[in-house]
Amino acid sequence: MTDAAELTRRTARLLADHPPATTARQDFLKARFDAGLAWVHYPQGLGGLGAPRSLQAVVDAALEAAGAPDNDPRRIGIGLGMAAPTILKYGTEEQKQRFLRPLWTGEEVWCQLFSEPGAGSDLAALGTRAVRQDDGDWIVNGQKVWTSSAHVARWAILIARTDPDVPKHAGITYFLCDMTDPGVEVRPLRQITGEAEFNEVFLTGVRIPDARRLGEVGDGWRVAQTTLNNERVAIGGMRLPREGGMIGPVAKTWRERPELRTHDLHQRLLKLWVEAEVARLTGERLRQQLAQGQPGPEGAGMKLAFARLNQEISGLEVELRGEEGLLYDDWTMRRPELVDFTGRDAGYRYLRSKGNSIEGGTSEVLLNIVAERVLGLPSEPRTDKDVAWKDLAR
Amino acid sequence: MEGPGPVNTQPDLLYSEEEEALRAAVRDLLADHCDAPGVIARTESDAPHDLAAWKALADGMGLAGLLVPEAHGGQGATHREAAVVLEELGRAVAPVPYLTSAVVATEALLACGDGELLGRLASGRTIGALAVGLHLAPGAAHPVAHVGNGVLSGELTGIADAAVADVLLVPGDDGALYAVRAQDATVTPQTSFDLTRPLATVTLADAPGRRLGEAGPAVRRALRAGAGLLASEQLGVADWALTETVRYLKERKQFNRPVGGFQALKHRLAQLWLEVVNLRAAARAAADALAAGEPSDETSVAVAVAQAYAAPVAVRAAEEALQLHAGIGMTWEHPVHLYLKRAKADSIAYGTAGAHRAALAELVDLSAP
Numbered sequence: 001m002t003d004a005a006e007l008t009r010r011t012a013r014l015l016a017d018h019p020p021a022t023t024a025r026q027d028f029l030k031a032r033f034d035a036g037l038a039w040v041h042y043p044q045g046l047g048g049l050g051a052p053r054s055l056q057a058v059v060d061a062a063l064e065a066a067g068a069p070d071n072d073p074r075r076i077g078i079g080l081g082m083a084a085p086t087i088l089k090y091g092t093e094e095q096k097q098r099f100l101r102p103l104w105t106g107e108e109v110w111c112q113l114f115s116e117p118g119a120g121s122d123l124a125a126l127g128t129r130a131v132r133q134d135d136g137d138w139i140v141n142g143q144k145v146w147t148s149s150a151h152v153a154r155w156a157i158l159i160a161r162t163d164p165d166v167p168k169h170a171g172i173t174y175f176l177c178d179m180t181d182p183g184v185e186v187r188p189l190r191q192i193t194g195e196a197e198f199n200e201v202f203l204t205g206v207r208i209p210d211a212r213r214l215g216e217v218g219d220g221w222r223v224a225q226t227t228l229n230n231e232r233v234a235i236g237g238m239r240l241p242r243e244g245g246m247i248g249p250v251a252k253t254w255r256e257r258p259e260l261r262t263h264d265l266h267q268r269l270l271k272l273w274v275e276a277e278v279a280r281l282t283g284e285r286l287r288q289q290l291a292q293g294q295p296g297p298e299g300a301g302m303k304l305a306f307a308r309l310n311q312e313i314s315g316l317e318v319e320l321r322g323e324e325g326l327l328y329d330d331w332t333m334r335r336p337e338l339v340d341f342t343g344r345d346a347g348y349r350y351l352r353s354k355g356n357s358i359e360g361g362t363s364e365v366l367l368n369i370v371a372e373r374v375l376g377l378p379s380e381p382r383t384d385k386d387v388a389w390k391d392l393a394r
Numbered sequence: 395m396e397g398p399g400p401v402n403t404q405p406d407l408l409y410s411e412e413e414e415a416l417r418a419a420v421r422d423l424l425a426d427h428c429d430a431p432g433v434i435a436r437t438e439s440d441a442p443h444d445l446a447a448w449k450a451l452a453d454g455m456g457l458a459g460l461l462v463p464e465a466h467g468g469q470g471a472t473h474r475e476a477a478v479v480l481e482e483l484g485r486a487v488a489p490v491p492y493l494t495s496a497v498v499a500t501e502a503l504l505a506c507g508d509g510e511l512l513g514r515l516a517s518g519r520t521i522g523a524l525a526v527g528l529h530l531a532p533g534a535a536h537p538v539a540h541v542g543n544g545v546l547s548g549e550l551t552g553i554a555d556a557a558v559a560d561v562l563l564v565p566g567d568d569g570a571l572y573a574v575r576a577q578d579a580t581v582t583p584q585t586s587f588d589l590t591r592p593l594a595t596v597t598l599a600d601a602p603g604r605r606l607g608e609a610g611p612a613v614r615r616a617l618r619a620g621a622g623l624l625a626s627e628q629l630g631v632a633d634w635a636l637t638e639t640v641r642y643l644k645e646r647k648q649f650n651r652p653v654g655g656f657q658a659l660k661h662r663l664a665q666l667w668l669e670v671v672n673l674r675a676a677a678r679a680a681a682d683a684l685a686a687g688e689p690s691d692e693t694s695v696a697v698a699v700a701q702a703y704a705a706p707v708a709v710r711a712a713e714e715a716l717q718l719h720a721g722i723g724m725t726w727e728h729p730v731h732l733y734l735k736r737a738k739a740d741s742i743a744y745g746t747a748g749a750h751r752a753a754l755a756e757l758v759d760l761s762a763p
Contacts, residue, residue, distance in 0.1 A: 262763055278672045279672060368657065
């Protein structure tokens with residue numbers, strides 16, 4: 001069993017063999033991966049040591065103290081949080097060996113080709129087709145949307161319809177798509193904030209070898225559940241200090257700008273401050289449960305809470321700024337590499353946070369999930385269950 | 395004043411195995427001693443308090459002495475354990491003077507260092523009540539009795555659980571806290587909104603009192619612990635309301651479907667669940683901060699956050715339970731009214747959410763205009 005002391009020893013050895021001050025960033029990250037200190041709960045040979053997940057903190061703290069570079073989890077978030085756990089669970093040995101290392105080191109960025117113009121919350125209704133050829137390869141045609149990082153991604157996780165004659169959940173297959181292949185076209189999608197953080201992706205006759213299929217043919221929906229569940233876990237796992245989220249900038253403005261204060265805003269600010277602090281404590285409680293190996297259902301609610309709070313807090317901040325609230329920092333259409341919720345002005349934060357209750361599952365869908373999976377309430381009657389996908393109304 | 399800054403020591407927000415065992419024991423005891431029809435029937439009798447349940451909790455399990463050091467005959471436990479007891483008492487809307495005697499009066503005595511009386515309260519054979527109106531927040535000004543020639547006079551109203559108290563802890567106008575035997579005072583029940591935590595007027599006419607110590611710090615400490623642990627009681631109330639409503643909506647059928655399958659209701663319950671989850675974290679943080687012992691601004695912040703959050707959630711949970719139970723929820727025989735009354739009264743007890751937000755504004759440097 002790999003314990004904390006063993007990890008401390010291994011981390012010290014890594015630092016001794018590859019001093020951060022004199023080692024190139026990529027080289028250090030590769031060495032860290034090969035030492036099994038990338039994600040310690042992953043198997044040996046795949047960046048881990050099969051250690052308890054909670055012990056990652058031991059490694060991270062020691063490396064941070066030594067000034068070692070990290071793998072920039074924000075930049076590789078989709079690969080790290082969604083593609084990696086899915087490849088680990090369903091991938092062939094060849095796929096795991098090929099993809100996990102460059103994913104973790106950031107040499108290869110990933111994106112997620114799931115949502116479509118006609119399939120958002122009803123994701124399983126997707127219409128992108130993958131048709132098998134005589135040589136076993138697949139030819140893919142369709143359109144995906146809301147694809148963050150597609151303009152910088154080397155690889156994509158993709159779900160496509162491989163059998164239209166069976167009910168919608170049964171006819172989907174999961175692929176790993178090479179974004180440099182002919183037929184993959186990425187177009188910026190300009191958003192409410194003025195910038196193009198997301199993309200539309202058009203797939204026209206894209207050839208995907210069968211070796212890039214993840215899981216069985218027709219089993220894509222089940223494989224995708226791993227991806228989607230991990231997406232939501234990733235949101236609850238962060239550790240925040242008090243005032244660590246969006247409430248921080250508003251509180252700062254309140255302290256520094258007494259001339260902006262009104263009684264009404266004071267009441268609303270305090271109420272939101274309390275709610276933000278309580279949401280932070282709930283996140284901390286979830287983290288403590290995870291560290292004990294007993295994940296609670298709180299995770300399902302964290303995204304709901306943060307979406308609403310981010311929107312209300314940033315909305316308050318725009319009003320607090322009064323005359324300045326009528327201005328905006330910059331409408332230039334940029335294509336940022338990173339999602340930035342807090343780094344810009346209040347107006348941007350307000351507009352961007354409107355997406356928090358839509359992306360990664362709408363708040364309405366998440367409320368259904370809480371009601372059905374946590375509280376055990378019955379699901380809505382369904383009319384699409386035993387109907388072949390091709391016969392569904394569209 | 396410095397800003398609140400990052401908090402590096404995170405509170406322990408989980409329940410230990412011992413705490414879960416304590417919860418199970420209290421829940422079992424209340425299932426045997428304190429069922430809803432019994433509580434409803436008792437509210438209409440002359441004796442709304444359930445002293446048999448109190449005896450079982452205090453005498454049988456030693457829970458009245460959780461906060462009292464072993465040297466004074468208590469358990470030497472902490473607010474974390476007391477909070478678990480209060481969660482279960484809230485879940486049962488148990489009409490026992492636990493919060494008032496084993497927490498609030500006990501904390502006042504701990505501040506005064508009165509070992510003898512502490513020991514009696516710890517055993518549960520003596521019930522104490524702090525003679526400060528239930529609605530008052532920590533730090534608020536409160537009425538006092540007149541002290542002259544060693545005796546106390548005056549009238550103090552809104553004193554929770556005074557009807558069953560053996561000893562009243564009375565602040566005097568000389569700045570001291572006095573112990574007054576109940577038989578030396580006139581305790582007149584008031585008609586209380588919350589039938590399970592009745593209020594009374596305490597009238598003193600040249601009543602003899604024993605000086606315990608300084609009133610100011612004792613009352614502040616008592617009310618702060620009361621406010622902080624009240625959040626756990628409110629968690630119990632809210633958790634009951636949610637659990638019971640979910641159970642009912644799975645059974646109740648209308649339009650040939652379980653009512654709980656309608657999305658409009660599912661979303662309301664999921665939203666409520668989220669608030670109860672948040673309340674649990676806030677209540678645990680307050681209990682953990684109080685358990686740390688040394689009073690600090692950090693403890694005051696944790697208590698104020700918990701109280702500012704807890705009251706609206708508990709009230710909403712009880713209101714939602716009533717609405718979603720519909721017709722049956724409006725009846726006297728269904729217990730939901732006990733929970734709504736307790737939740738609404740709790741939203742005033744030991745300071746309103748607004749009072750705690752105002753306290754917070756000072757504590758975390760978010761001053762009013």
